[in-house]
Amino acid sequence: MTEQQNSPLDHQDEVTLQLHKEELEINKKWVDTADVTIYKKKYTEEKQILVPVTREDLIIEKKVANPENPTDKKLETIRIPLSEDQIEVTLTPAILNDVEIYKNQYEELIQVHETLKEEIVHIETVGNVKLADEDPLTSV
Template sequence: MSEQPKTANDHYDEVSLNLHKEELQVSKKWMETANVTVYKKSYTEEKQILVPVRREELIIEKKILNSEGETDKSIETIRIPLREDRIEVTLHPTLLEDVEIYKNQYEEIKQVIETLKEEKVHIETIGDVKLADNNQLL
């Protein structure tokens, strides 16, 4: 709503104008801009390797002889296991990476540009009117 300019011909005894000025007020609000979840995830991998194993056994061969002292075609073999390699698998965790996670705050300067309005009194005269102190009202 704008006020209409008042002239001397309007026959007002007193004129009152409210002058306004905009002032700049800057405030800040701390806002969450992201949500981060940090966790470890394990993956499995099946690995297949070939391992040579040794065995030691005692072999007993029994040959059946006939009456002439010759070896008959039947041979009896007995195998007794004495020792063998047994496979033992041991898993050793090794450090792959050392990951550090921390927060860091830093400050920067941002420029804010805003246009402010201010109202001032302007006096227009018609005719030969002399004001006592023109700077006092302006």
């Protein structure tokens, strides 16, 4: 859309028009785009493991023989625990991962598109008007 400012020279000998031109000015402003909180979180996991346990018992077997019936024997057993494996669970921390956290700045080029406006003078004539250039070097 063009904006026209008509200025007829009917009543004045001289008219001054101010021509304007838009210029591109680029400004940058540092803006925080994110807020980051860094922390470690612990999770728990239940584990069940079957561990074989060895025991050592002293066994005393007492056999009473029946003299009347030699096949009928009474058996008495006494168990005395002597030693056994005891389970000892020890938790040792192991390094799972090393996580490095750091800031990095880099520069990239972003292309900006803008349309600039500029005013130029248009001269409309009515009738048979001859235009004369005042600079003789530019006349053809």
